[in-house]
């Protein structure tokens with residue numbers, strides 16, 4: 001094929017040259033001798049006409065090749081363009097892929113953003129909650145502080161109340177102790193319990209007394225007892241004032257105590273007298289009392305008498321007490337106490353003499369103990385007992 005084309009090309013070149021020469025001559029001759037040619041050219045034309053046709057054919061083919069070459073070039077350009085477009089498309093595709101990736105990432109990010117928004121919202125809610133809790137905490141703190149202050153105030157009040165209560169308890173204890181220690185003022189409080197008990201009366205300290213529930217009923221305080229002569233009744237003022245002896249023998253309670261006992265309440269007086277022959281006498285006065293020391297312990301109260309003997313104390317009523325060192329008797333010229341060697345409520349001097357000397361036998365001595373002379377007393381009890389004021 002290529003050889004054919006080659007030969008055709010050579011022939012074509014030769015023909016072109018001939019034609020060019022012929023044509024230029026023919027142009028000249030034919031143009032000049034057109035009519036001649038028509039006359040003479042019929043011969044030439046017949047000879048070269050196939051060749052001319054062939055050349056024309058070749059020329060046409062050449063033209064066609066040119067056209068195809070142009071088309072090929074066009075196609076090449078288009079192909080190049082298309083390749084370029086493909087490259088561009090690839091770039092675009094890559095960009096699209098990248099953008100898609102970006103979109104996906106952004107979409108993912110968008111989801112994260114939603115989550116972030118949710119988290120932010122939750123954080124905001126939590127912040128608000130925290131703020132509320134802070135406010136509440138502050139309120140609670142304030143309330144707690146207020147409660148603490150109230151508690152402190154209450155503690156102070158409680159401490160004060162405790163102190164007051166302690167003081168009150170001390171007062172109560174003191175009162176109870178005082179109340180507990182408040183002793184009876186007579187033997188009535190001890191019921192049937194004879195013997196020694198402690199009593200207390202206003203103005204002096206408590207002291208022991210011998211209570212007698214056997215002799216004349218309950219509640220008697222023995223203010224003097226003579227049993228065996230163990231105590232002398234020839235004593236000075238101070239000794240009679242204070243008292244002397246012991247409760248299991250001879251004793252005298254004391255003028256001041258007798259005064260205190262009889263000054264604060266009414267008392268009755270009972271004198272128990274046992275003779276040596278065993279006979280028992282008694283003298284009872286429904287009122288008895290002595291005044292204070294300034295009045296020399298005068299018998300200022302001596303009530304109605306009752307007894308199995310004569311009332312031999314009546315003459316001594318309203319008499320002051322006298323001792324050898326304190327003459328308060330009605331004997332102006334002398335001292336009964338000094339003369340009779342004993343302290344007693346002397347007039348001038350005695351009708352009854354219960355402070356006489358103790359004898360171990362019956363005697364008619366004026367110095368002996370007697371209520372109704374000459375009945376010598378072997379055993380003597382002088383007792384007092386509170387009575388109602390009615």
Ligand SMILES: [Ca+2]
Pocket residue numbers: 327328329330331332333334335336
């Ligand atoms: Ca006198």
